[in-house]
Amino acid sequence: GEWGVGKNRDSGSIDSPILELIRELQDGFCNSVRVKLGRLNQLILTAGTERIGFLDDFEFTQSPVKDATPRPYYLISNPDKNGSLSYTQEFRLECETNLSLLLESLRHSQNIYEQIELLRTLKRLRGLDFNTGFGGSQVKVTVEDLLNEVYIRAGTEGASPYWTVVRQAAGLLNKVDISLSDAVTDILVRGKQITVGKAYSEASLIKTPMSHVEIRAKIDEFCREDIRDRVLTQEILIYLSILIKSEPRLLDGLLTLRVGYLILLLTSELAAELGVTQDEAYEQLMRSSPFEVKMRLRSCLAGYEGVNQKLQQLESLHVKQPEQVINWVVLPEVKEEGKGIIPPGNWVRKRQLDGSAGRVPKDFYPKVWLVLKHCKGLVIGDKLERRNRLDSELIISEMTPGEKNFALQVEHLLNKMQAPEYRQVNIEALMELAAIVEENPDLEIEEYIVLDVLIGHAVRLAWLERYPERADRYDEYKAAAWRAFYGTSPIACAGYIIKAFQFLTQVGKATVV
Template identity: 30%
Template sequence: MPINETIPKSESRELNLGSTSYSSYSQCLQGLDQFYGQAKRQILRYQSPTTGLFPAMSDDTVTASIRDSIYCAISIWSLYQAFIRRIDDSFGKACELGQSVVKCMRGILFSWMRHSNDKLEEFKANQSPKHALPSKVNLITSLQLENDPEIRHLQLDIVALYLLSLVQMIHSGLQIIYTMDEVHFVQNLVYYVERTYRTPDFGMWEQGSLLDSDTPEVHASSIGMAKSALESINGCNLFGEKGASWSVIHVDIDAHSRNRSTFETLLPRESFSKSTDAGLLLTISWPCFATHDPNLYGSTKTRIIDLLKTPYGQMELRENPLNCENIESSWPIFICFMIIDAIFKNDENQLNEYTTMLNEILKIDSNHNDYIIPKYYYVGFRTVPPENYDSERLNPNSSPRLANIECDTSSALHLMGQSVLLITQLLLGKYLEITELDPIRRYCCSYERNRKAGRFSVFQGKHYGTTAEIVVQVVLISESTQLKAMMATYGIQTQTPVEVEPVKIWSSSQLVKIYEYLGINKKLGLKGRPSRPIGSLGTSKLYRILGRTVLCYPLIFENSDFYLSNDMELLIDDIKNELNFVGKYWRMNGRPTVCIILREENLRDVKFKEMLDLLVQFKRGYLSSTGLKIKIGRLQNLISSASFEHLDFTAQFSEELEKLPELEPFKQAEHVENFGFELFENRNKVQHLNEPSDFNASHHENRSTWDIIEDLKNCHTMLGQSHFLGILMKREGLDYMLPNGTSIKQNIENILKNAGRLRYWKVLRYCTSLLKKLVDSISPSITSILVNHKQITIGTELKEIIINYPMTPSEIRNLIYSSNENVYDCVLQQEIIIYVGHLIATSRSFFDGIFKIRIGAGLIQAMKFYLTFTNESDDSNQTDLASLSPTRLRRILYKVLTDENLSPLYKRQIDGSLGRFPKNFSTKVREILQRTKVGISVGSYRLFSSSLITKMSSQDLNFIIEVENLILCIPSPEYRQILVELLMVVHVILKRNPELCFKTNQTVDLDKLVEKSLRHYRPDRDPHETILQFYLEDKKAISVFFARAVFDALLQQTQQECLVN
């Protein structure tokens, strides 16, 4: 065998993998022939003759595993690559290998195409596990298995790996896709994986959360696979080099960006509940190479090695070995992955280490002297008796292990393992180069890869590393000629929609309508791209559609149903964030081009001067806050350097698209009478509202519907009218017709429009909530919070709902409007979720110490406290959050999270509301529990040391949740913080006095310790009377009284023991 030419296998058991190589053509031919025989015996003999699929284990004649089939196909393709690159005439062997690969890949395609309508199309709309494409099918027929409902099919990394492998194989010259029906299906597979960043799945090991294995969660390994697949297949022609323009695959650049950012945020963790996973190695290295950031790669790989490495490979995952029912098995296949990684990284030390390990664990087939890699090594009765399992758990890898093939009932081959072993042998023997295993150069950074031929955009833009080196082109479009003239007086040159012709100005929603035709196939029941918004990066390209050039303006300039668009200051911040985001994450050839729409209503806003200041920055050529370079000019002058996307697929639907009324371009506003300098100069003369800031609707709720209608007629305030309409809506519904011939919904919308013009925020929020509107981009904001390892809750303390996995907008709407009785809170919580999502992505340190972000019961409560004691409101009438502008609300949230200059009482109220805890708080509470006999308690809530210490580590999510619940069960925020400070004092005392511990047979009652501290604080007063004064003291002052109370409790029990003795 070529793997060890110096020592015949019949004479030696040592597998000297590193010494294998060939020096002549005849040796190369002989070596490849031997690998061909090995592949035939160990892999190809188990390929289904009907479907082309492979089982996971060689003795399985019923079930085909899609994942294992892909790796089998990759290994045979690798051998095919080795043959065609080195042997002139392989006597048909290379052709046979290539056709076997094609049959397998097409077999997977056919097994999924059976479910194009009932699963794939449904999954695009609702990412539910029941709609997932199958991960296992019948080996002979590729139909569903009898136990199909029991299988956790939702494994997004499988589909992503298939797409990545498909691109690699097509690039090498194999013809796998034959028809346009198949092209359309693959395009829909792209839609299937585009939202991996917010889709919980079961991952590589078919396991959900550690808290509940049946509950899927977002996995970094799946997201990384999806990111790599999207990068690879974007701009790929599935018919190969000779394919037509309509067989090219398109990828949403914003979906790719969200997968990238979520993936990089999760690393080095695997998921919310898993600190790491061996499957991450496949993501950061071959076959995906999902990150080229040396810090992310290094930290993730180091964690995998430190936590999972054993002499027999790597464990699946290892969160808390003491809590495992059984001792974790080791998987030798990851030794092969580490060898492949070392070859790609040219790391000789790693290569030598892992080839030595592989030498020691491989087995030999006695019939053909082929190498066999066991599926796993485990601790069995023959190596460790059951009574000694505890010692193995306490000292992992101290006991010898058995290979699964050494068990009489498990002698079958693990085909995925044999496949990766074959690839490893080919690389070690120099029969395969890394450029042949990865022809699209995934192992290189994007700017080092070969450019794809053609005019379609691909992710190849050079990553310069700093936003200041990216130039963002900005086109200013005025709504009317009058507005253009007005802006010119201030030195701001703009263009009207007529002046940029023949380029058309579209909204992003119009582009969504065009993309709905991409991948549509009536025969397969596929409806094309789902109606997903086009993000900031997508609207920064120019498009060629049906012979016309189109520039789209971003989502922030569309007339949104939600009231946030009425806040000029918020719009200015959004424009800055939009430009900075595009500059930071642009990965395409050509410069990004952002279209900014200026409307006449903006000119009338009292904050328009701030908009002018921003436009002046554009004119100077950079953003002062970040240094981002801006190039402003006429669109005709910027086109030559812009990034273009050619949507040639639209030619097939030209007649249908031309008739769509939704594709009307942005039109120039008609002349407005009396529009001129006077309006601009008097923009500060805004109508002032002369009506009460509150309205008590409870006095009217018991009146009859007709009486309410009469009250509505006689009411002359918008706030009162909106409340009367709210009462009528609850009774009669939105479609109820009033005597004036209009419905309740129409009246609410009219008030909403007028309130928006007057910036009457309280009425805006109330009417928006009545209509149950949802703010744009709330789902990505929630996902951003979750991937930063936080939980999020909505609702009030009486009805608080935890969100610990990404949700669809409709699910979020239902939760928000069902968990809040207060009408204003329904929309205030949406605002805050958007703000928190942005802050946690840009300033994660603001949320240090907060594990559970409680939107309603925490943040809103803290903001109300802050508003009360800091006079944040400019208007004395604006005493509640609902009356403030969105910009002011955002500033209060910022100050709540960052203001350290507060009195002790206010600081405790804020931190108690937020649920902010000191660093390593859960670890310190666990150490306290270790020094108690029973546990600790607050009120009726108890933490028992025996159950928590033995079953959970300090970083276990269940333990963190238990500790939080102990504190958050207290309704008073300031008292919560008092308990936190008490526990910190207890920890310091126990740490400095290792001989002391709580030996009482009851839980350590923290309430009693606080009461004792109060008696020390004011010996002559009742504790209930002094608690308020106690809150006003700083931490150092009250820690003295805490310490006295704790020492009293510790020493008192010691004295009692002495008396007993």
């Protein structure tokens, strides 16, 4: 079995595949195919019959395809060498730009996890159609060909499929499930709407039936930077369509099915269960089989409110000092800038220009290093992408504040952010955190500071301060709240970063047992 037999279908535990199959047969649909159950003596009245007694000596031929050429493989296959890479190894491969080195590493690699990471980097640098030269002068072997090879091997090579590699290869190959359109329509006709991606917005909303190609385009536009997220989003949509038909009560009270948020809840539940960080739990989710994901989704929907609270607890911060002794200071130069005249085109425009130019304030990188001395680490960018994590112990033991390699590592994380104004707000948040730790040299934060979470709460608090009556419907206004936040002055932004930090530490205190 894949997870073993569960105890109780309503207790949030994972049922066995055979019990799930029986439940689907009883509900009348099995993998979206209509099924009718009944006694054999009743069904036989309408069934067709065919006698095949004359086939006693029949045997299938060993190879129904004559003279087929075996599919050529160009990468080394050695299942004994397959093993997950560390996030620092993945980060190094992500940053590598030497084409010859990448191709040489790929040619000699025996680890399918390393092979997919190398191909990911090659696709980003040169595209799917790039000729790797692995077929010599006679045969063109492209990045796409090698990805298809890894995709097939990942599903068949080991004792069980390497699901994280399958998802990554499928994402890099832009694969889309042809039943996706039917799945989305099944959800919509039952009065629900759908959003895909990490943040709610009008553009990410699906309110009318669409083709699988259109749905895939929307997923590509709004999903996380991790390519596997696009494949997992397709899976979740298909599972939601099955659950809404077989157990509609699970989705009662949810008008909008926010797929990105459901992935976040699944991750937080795993993180709490395994006692790991959110990005590590996300990796574990990606290693899970489709059946495991489906059953976790069912469990998550069954205990929706409890999982929401778990997420809040996971994102909280714990400080070792009493809050009343912390000096919450706004960066002096930000105070001065805040007194100035609003720049032409307002603060949004200035942040876009500064973010696009890649500017950072004076002594920015040493200040980020200083922040790392006061916490377990920083996550800069998508919070579920483990390559975005800076581990304090590792960084401080290996690098100095003014070291170029450290500056390049932080810059790489900032440069991955697609929106320049968001990049700039991250820089402002880091500078404000540096001001706080400079003013409070004994301050110790026990967890990783996740900028995605910190800034998200700053945006929410700024919006609700202005529109307190919209607190219970904040998700509907999230896109507008972000637009408004980008238009605030640096001094206001710094103030809300402080309020968000205080909020997260208060949640931390409330969750201590």
